[in-house]
Amino acid sequence: MIRTEGLVHRYGETVAVDEVSVTVDDGEFVLVVGANGSGKTTLVRHFNGLLEPDEGTVTVDGTSVGDDLVRARTSVGMVFQKPRDCFVAATVGADVAFGPENLGLPRDEIDRRVEEALTAVGMADRREERIDALSGGEQARVAVAGALAMEPAHLVLDEPFTGLDWPARSRVLDRLERLHAAGTSLVVVTHDLRDLAALADRVVAMAGGAVAREGTPSAVADALPELDVRPP
Amino acid sequence: MTLTYEPGGSLAHGLDPRSKLAVQVAFATAALVYTTPRGLAALTGLVAGMLAAARTSPLWALRELRFVLPFVVTAPLLEGATLGSPWFVAGDAAAPALASYRIVLVLLVTAAFVRSTPVRDTRAAFQWLVPGRPGQFLGTGAALVFRFLPVLQADVGRIRDAHRSRLGDERPLAERISLLSVAAINRAFRRADRLALALQARCFAWNPTLPALRFGRRDVPALALAVGLSAAALHGAV
Amino acid sequence: MSDTTTSDVDLVGDEATLNIARAALFAALVGAFAYVSFPFPGTPVPVTLQVLGVFLAGILLGPVWGGAAMVLYLAAGAAGAPVFSGGSAGLGILLGGKSSFGYLWSYPVAAALIGAVTHGGLELLDTDEIPVGRMVAGMVAGTAVIYALGAAGGMLVNDIGVRTAMVQFVLPFIPAEISKMVAAVLVVLVDSIRAK
Numbered sequence: 001m002i003r004t005e006g007l008v009h010r011y012g013e014t015v016a017v018d019e020v021s022v023t024v025d026d027g028e029f030v031l032v033v034g035a036n037g038s039g040k041t042t043l044v045r046h047f048n049g050l051l052e053p054d055e056g057t058v059t060v061d062g063t064s065v066g067d068d069l070v071r072a073r074t075s076v077g078m079v080f081q082k083p084r085d086c087f088v089a090a091t092v093g094a095d096v097a098f099g100p101e102n103l104g105l106p107r108d109e110i111d112r113r114v115e116e117a118l119t120a121v122g123m124a125d126r127r128e129e130r131i132d133a134l135s136g137g138e139q140a141r142v143a144v145a146g147a148l149a150m151e152p153a154h155l156v157l158d159e160p161f162t163g164l165d166w167p168a169r170s171r172v173l174d175r176l177e178r179l180h181a182a183g184t185s186l187v188v189v190t191h192d193l194r195d196l197a198a199l200a201d202r203v204v205a206m207a208g209g210a211v212a213r214e215g216t217p218s219a220v221a222d223a224l225p226e227l228d229v230r231p232p
Numbered sequence: 233m234t235l236t237y238e239p240g241g242s243l244a245h246g247l248d249p250r251s252k253l254a255v256q257v258a259f260a261t262a263a264l265v266y267t268t269p270r271g272l273a274a275l276t277g278l279v280a281g282m283l284a285a286a287r288t289s290p291l292w293a294l295r296e297l298r299f300v301l302p303f304v305v306t307a308p309l310l311e312g313a314t315l316g317s318p319w320f321v322a323g324d325a326a327a328p329a330l331a332s333y334r335i336v337l338v339l340l341v342t343a344a345f346v347r348s349t350p351v352r353d354t355r356a357a358f359q360w361l362v363p364g365r366p367g368q369f370l371g372t373g374a375a376l377v378f379r380f381l382p383v384l385q386a387d388v389g390r391i392r393d394a395h396r397s398r399l400g401d402e403r404p405l406a407e408r409i410s411l412l413s414v415a416a417i418n419r420a421f422r423r424a425d426r427l428a429l430a431l432q433a434r435c436f437a438w439n440p441t442l443p444a445l446r447f448g449r450r451d452v453p454a455l456a457l458a459v460g461l462s463a464a465a466l467h468g469a470v
Numbered sequence: 471m472s473d474t475t476t477s478d479v480d481l482v483g484d485e486a487t488l489n490i491a492r493a494a495l496f497a498a499l500v501g502a503f504a505y506v507s508f509p510f511p512g513t514p515v516p517v518t519l520q521v522l523g524v525f526l527a528g529i530l531l532g533p534v535w536g537g538a539a540m541v542l543y544l545a546a547g548a549a550g551a552p553v554f555s556g557g558s559a560g561l562g563i564l565l566g567g568k569s570s571f572g573y574l575w576s577y578p579v580a581a582a583l584i585g586a587v588t589h590g591g592l593e594l595l596d597t598d599e600i601p602v603g604r605m606v607a608g609m610v611a612g613t614a615v616i617y618a619l620g621a622a623g624g625m626l627v628n629d630i631g632v633r634t635a636m637v638q639f640v641l642p643f644i645p646a647e648i649s650k651m652v653a654a655v656l657v658v659l660v661d662s663i664r665a666k
Contacts, residue, residue, distance in 0.1 A: 045317065050429055070479045078433040085423045086430030090378045094352055099434040101441045104478055110441060132382050146434065205370055237550065248629040253561060260565035267629065271522070297558070327629040335568055335627065342560030346550035346620060349639060354549035369538070370491060370545050376494035377501065377546035381553060384495070384502040392506070405517075406649045410656035417530070417657070420495045428484075428491040436487055 002047050002076065002154060002187075003023055006056035009042050016042040018209040019072070024187055026153060029180050031196055031217070032189045033210065033229045034206035040189045041135040043206070044156050047187070048076040054082075060154075077217025081159045083139050092118070092142055093127035099150040121175030122174050133158040141175060148179075155179065170195070191229055197221070205229065237350050244286035245349035248447050249357040252345050255282075258461035263334045265468040272333055277458075286344035293343040297336075342373050351378050356443040365438050371434075376427070384420060391415045393399050431466035489531075493539035496527050500543050501553030502575075508549055510646045517646040518555060521616060524577050525609050525654040528584030530661075532594040537582030544574060570639075572623015580612035587611055597661050605658065609651045617643070 007209055009017040017039045024030050024047075032040045045051045046058045049065040049072045058065045065072040080086050092175040096117055100110040102207040118124045121141035126134075129141060140160060147155060157176075161169045179201060180186050188196060197203070199218040205227050207211040212227055213220045233423055239245075244252065283290050355375055359367040391412055400407070447455075482490070527536040534618045548554045548561040555570065557644030564571055587608030589595050621635040630638070 045429075048433055050432055069481060071478075073433060073435050080426065080430055080433075082426060084383065085426040087379060088372070088376055088427075088431065088434075090351060094375075100481065101436040102437040104437070104439060104441055107441060107444055131379075150434065236552070256561050257565060260562050261495070264566055264627075267565060328634075330626055331569075331629045335566075338562040338566070339558070339560070342562035346560055347563075349550065351549060351551075356546065359550070370542070371537075371553050373494045373497070374546040374549050374551070376491070377498045377542055377553065378549075378551045380495055380498040381546075381551055384498045385505060388499075388502045388506060405510065406652035406656065407521065409508065409519065409650065409653040410660065413519070413526065413653060413657045414660050416499060416502070417526065417661075420499050421492065423577040424488070424491040424495040427495070429489040431482070431487050431491065432484065435479060436482045438482055439478075 001045050001062075002058075002060050004043070004046060004056060004058045007043070007046060007053050007058060008055035009039075009046065009051060010054050015209050017046075020206075020209075021056075022204055022214070023212065024185055027180075027183050027185050027201045028202065029186045029187075031193065031200045031203045032187060032206065033191060033193060033203060034212075034227060035191065035225070035229065038206040038227075040122045040206050042191055042209075043188060044078075044158060047154070047156055048073045048078055048205055050078075061142065068101075074150045074156045075152055075155060077150050077152030079140075079147050079155070079157045079160055081162055083143035086140075086143055087146075089133050090130055090132070091127075092129050092131060095131060095142065096149050097143045099146060100232060103150070113149045113151065114145075117145040118142075121145045121181065122171070135168065137164050137171055140164060140168070140172050144172070144175065145212040152184070154187065156192070158188070158189045159191075160188065161190070161192065172175055173199075183225055193217075193229065237348065238347055239350075240287060240348065242287040242348060243450065244282070244344060246448070246450050247348075247454050248445055248451050249349050249353040250360065250445065251447070251451040251458065252349060253357055253452055254352075254458035255461070256341055256345055258458040258465065260338050262461040262465040262468075263338055265465045267327075267330045267334050269330070271468075272330060272337065275334075279337050282341055286348040288344050288347050290340065293338075293340050296343060297339050311334055331382060349368060352443050356445050359442055367442070368438050371442075380423070380427075383423070384416070385421050388412070388416050391419075405432075421470060422447045489535050489538075493542055496523070496531060496536075496539040497546060497553070498535060499523055499541035500540070501546070501551065504553060504555050505557065509639060510649070517649070519650070520555065520577075521613075521647065522650040522653055524581050524616070525584060525612065525650065528581040528586075528612065529588050529600070529654060529658060530597070531581075531585065532568050532589055533582045533585030533592055534632060536585040537578045540578040540581045544575065548572070552630060566623070566627045569624045569627045570620065571627065572639075573620035575621035575623070576616040579619075580615045583615060584608040584612040597658060598621065600658055602655055602658075605655065606651060613647050613651075625628065 001070050007017055007020045007022045020043060032038045032044060042051065046053060052066060060072045061073050063071060087095045088098050093114055096114045097110050098166045100113045115124065118127060123138065123141055123145060131139060134142065160172060163173065173195060176186060190196060200217055203215065203217050203220045204211055205223060207227050213223045283293065355371040359371040362370055395411060475592040500520055503519035503523045506519045507647055508517045509626060524540060527539045531539055543553060544564060547559050550559045552559045554563055554574065578582065588600060588605045592602065617640045624630060624639040625635045
C-alpha cells in the first residue's frame, strides 16, 4: 500500500503539492487526473522517492520511502512520459535487464525476469531488436517491461499514452488490464480519461496542487469538466 | 559508417571479448614497430585470417572505411612534395606510405572486432579491466552513448534542416554554429534530465550484476596470438 | 516480490546520476557533431564541430564532468560506437590506427583544462557568471593542447616531420578554430540570456 499524509512539495515559492493525503491499496487501479500544472506528476514522483517531501510523509507498506529507497523503487515501478529518453541500452533485452542487474540478482534470475516482463507486454520475441527501430507503441511496452522486471507490487504510469495512435494505445491498455487482473496495482496519471474510466476503481482529481475530488469514476464524472479534464 | 555489431556464429563471435581486445592492442603495437615492407606483408596475412574468422569481407570493410581513407593517401603525397624542382621525392614519401598502409591494416582489425562483438561484451571487458566505480561509470556511460548517439544525430539533423529553411546560409558561420549548438545542447540536457529520473527509478547502482565473461578453449589460440605479437613487438623495439 | 536484501544495493546518488546522464549525453553529442560539417571559406577542409563540443563540455559541465564526458566519448568509440570523425570507431583508432588519433587523446585533457580555467577551479560558476575573458583563455589553452597532441600523433603514426605535421594537422584548422571559439562564447551568452 502506498500512502501519503499531509504531503507538501514546493518548487521555490510555488507550492506544487499542497497537503495531499492519498492511499493506493494493493491491487487497486487508480487514475490521477487534472490539468497541466495541477501537481499530479509531482505527487506520484514521491511514491518511489524521486522527490523528497517538504512536509508530510510518504510510506510504502508502512516503511517511509526515504528510509529505504531501494525497497520503495522495487515495489513501486515507474514508467515515464517520452519513454524514448528513458532507455539505457540500445537493444530491448539489454534495457529490460537494467533494473534486475542493479538489484545484483544472479544472471539466471535476471534472464527469467526479462523473459517474463517481455512476455507480459507481448514483446518476448523481440529481445535482440534495436529500440530505435521500434514504433512508439512498442517502445511504450518495452518501457513497461523495464519497470515490470523489478517485479513491483505497484506500477505508476505518467501519461503513458502521449503520442500514441488508437491501435497502439489500446494494445498498451490491453496489457495494463491483464497486469491489473494478475494483481498489480496501477496508478495512471492522465488528463485524458476516454477509455480508462470504465476500468479504474477510483479517480483522484487534482487542481492547484490539492485533491479536488476523489471517488469512483461515476461519482466524480460531473466535476471533471470544470477541472479541465477531458471527460469519459 | 555502418560498421556495427552483427549477430552471427563465426569463430570471432565465439571468442571472449578480452581475447579480442588483447589481439587488437598487440596487433596495433606490432604494426607500429614493424612498419617495414616485410613486416607489413606478414601482418597483411594475419589481417586476412582475422577477417575470415569474423566472416567479414575485406572489400566490404574497406568500403565501410572509405571516409577515413583520403587522409591516409594525402600524407605520403604531402611528405614527398617539395617546394621546387624535382617537386616530388619518392624516397621521402616511402615511410609515410608504409605508415598509411599500416593504418588501413589496423582499421581492418577494428572492423573485424566491431562486427563480431556486442556492446554488452565490450562493456563487461572494460569493467573487468577497470573494477569498481570508475569501471561502472565507464561501462554504463559508454552504453548510454551507444543508446543516445542516433537520437542526438536525429536532433542535430532536424535542427539543421529547420535553420536552413528559416535562416538560410547568409549569417556568419560562427553565428550559425552557435545557434545549432544552443538548440542541440538544450535538447540534450532535457533528455539527460529525463534519463536521470529513469535511471533512479530503476535503482541505478554502483554494484550491479555484470555480464558473465568466461575464457573458453577457443580463446587459447587468440591469446597465444596476442602474446606472440606482443613479444615480437617487444623484440623489435629493443 | 523476492526479498533481496536491499541494503546490498549501492545506489548512485541523485547528483551523480544527473552528472553521469549529462556526461553521457554530451559525449553522444560530440559524436553527433563529428557528422556535422560546414564549408569554411578559405580552406579546403570542411569544419566539423567535434572540437566545439570539447570546448562546451569544459565550459558547461566543468573540469571534472567535462573531462569525464570526453573519457566516455573515447570509451564508447573504443567499444565500437561510430563517434570518431567520419563515423569511424574502434580501439585500433585510439592506438594509432588513424593519423588523427592524437587529437582524440587530447579531448579529455583539453575539456578538463578549459573547465578549470573558465571556472577558476573545480567549483562551477553559473552560466551567466562566467567571465568571457577567462573562457577565451581556457579555449586558447585547450586548443593548444589539442593541436600539440594532434600533431605529435600525426608525426608518430605517419612517420612525418614537423613541417608536414604543421601543414597537415595544424595550420588548415586554425581559422576555423577561431570561429568555433566565437561560437562557444555566443552559446554561453545566449544561454545565460535565456536563464535570466
